[in-house]
Amino acid sequence: MNEYKWKSHIARFLSAQTISLLGSSIVQYAIIWYITLTTSSGKMITLSTLCGFLPQILISLFAGVWIDRYSRKGIVMITDCFIASATLILAVFFLTGHKNIELLLVVLAIRSAGTGIQTPAVNAIIPQIVPQKYLMQVNGFNSTLSSIIMFVSPAISGAILSIATLETTLFIDIFTALVGVSITSTVPVKPLNIEVRMTKSHFTEMKEGAVYLKNHTFMSRLLIFQLLILFLISPSAFLTPLMVSRTFGTEVWRLTMSEMTYSFGMIIGGAIITSWGGFKKKLNTTLVAGGVYGMLMIGLGISPVFIVYLIFNVLIGITSPCYNTPITASIQEKVEQEMQGRIFSFMQIANSCALPLGMIFFGPLADIINIQSLLIISGILVFSISTFVYIRRGFYE
Known part of the structure; x- marks a missing residue:
């Protein structure tokens, strides 16, 4: 692969991930702040924290096998769509007046599980696109993009919540996920040789x-x-x-x-x-x-x-x-x-x-x-x- 091609491919892939991550981060802050402001309950904040951590840990036990067995690009796209679908269902419930805090916790857990699959998948895809000698620079650039999102997303989320409802904010994640998936679908990723392993059980792998x-x-x-x-x-x-x-x-x-x-x-x-x-x-x-x-x-x-x-x-x-x-x-x-x-x-x-x-x-x-x-x-x-x-x-x- 010549230099122009791999740079073009990784630029599209990281752009897609950045757009998707920005929407997810804005909505993540919005959900947690909504729970905090609505309940003012230490118990609910603790539960929301657990919903953000535990599913990610548990799903990671299986996610590694899926990432090594199936198309990593496909996994990233499916995970984005899965998280967006859960967010859409939540938005519909809220729009119809069913503003249930427990449902917010379920969506936080789903989002956490999605992150537990998507993060290692993204890390594993990068060396399939980028030549080895450029891995440090590309990972550094990806880290910079993530840091920028961490810097701006709380402010953006707060600004949106100050002038709009949580339901409106939720649709941002749905939109950015669709844009991210659309861009990711155009990125060619060299497939791995996995035919030999497909006969093994997940627990064996x-x-x-x-x-x-x-x-x-x-x-x-x-x-x-x-x-x-x-x-x-x-x-x-x-x-x-x-x-x-x-x-x-x-x-x-x-x-x-x-x-x-x-x-x-x-x-x-x-x-x-x-x-x-x-x-x-x-x-x-x-x-x-x-x-x-x-x-x-x-x-x-x-x-x-x-x-x-x-x-x-x-x-x-x-x-x-x-x-x-x-x-x-x-x-x-x-x-x-x-x-x-x-x-x-x-x-x-x-x-x-x-x-x-x-x-x-x-x-x-x-x-x-x-x-x-x-x-x-x-x-x-x-x-x-x-x-x-x-x-x-x-x-x-």
Whole structure:
């Protein structure tokens, strides 16, 4: 495939995913905010959070096999249509006066399950379109697009909800999904050689994926490293809004600035990793970013004033794509394409479990120990683990 063709193909594919993701993100915020404002119930907010996490984890156990067995492009398109159909049904119910909160929770669960299938499928498709030497840049660009969506979608969702109803907002996701599917359908994706495996059961292929992960030294150690780091960074991911309100003030604009500065930093970080491409050994980029992230967590913990906190928050946002992008590119590069769906699904399960487990551990501690101390201790551990792995090259080579 010549350079013009693959660039044209990946441009169309990423454009389709960006359009679809924007609509999904706007509606996701709208649903959660509707539940929050309508019920003002901690129980309902907890249930909505569980509906956003658990289905994604559970479906990922099977999604990897489907992604490696069937057309990945077809899976992405079907998943988009499935989520849009659930959103359409919800819109119809609301338009006819059946404004049931339980139905919103069901749709959140369906959307979560769809994400559990779609995210690893998208990651596995990219190396079928993009030459290996360009994987880091393309993944970095994709990360930048996702960061931009994270930055703008809360504002767009809030603006729409302020002038329109939830039902109107729901139709945005339906429209963007249709546009995304239409564009994706035009992207040629080289098929995988899967005929031999079609006679195997799904559970056999799941077991093969687990055995592959266990025997693949690089991947098994990367998974353990990722679990540890994500567990330890959970205070910076979830407890900083509470720290801001306790330390700097309870004004809404402070919480908004905290979220926006992080997302803004991610946009910059995505642009940096896209143009730079990282170190020759991709995981070195992740390890350096991990070490820097740990030091910046310490910075968050010792910030004397809000503006200093915001500066560290932007810098943490910058390191995030530099940490995550090389992991995705390394899996795409080192794992056989016929196995990538299962491996990406295992990684997604790890990612989806580590942060909530971290919050189960650190959340109660935040009522006993001040959050600044938790950030400093966790930051030291993140820095130490990243530095240890970087020094011990044999750990991942």
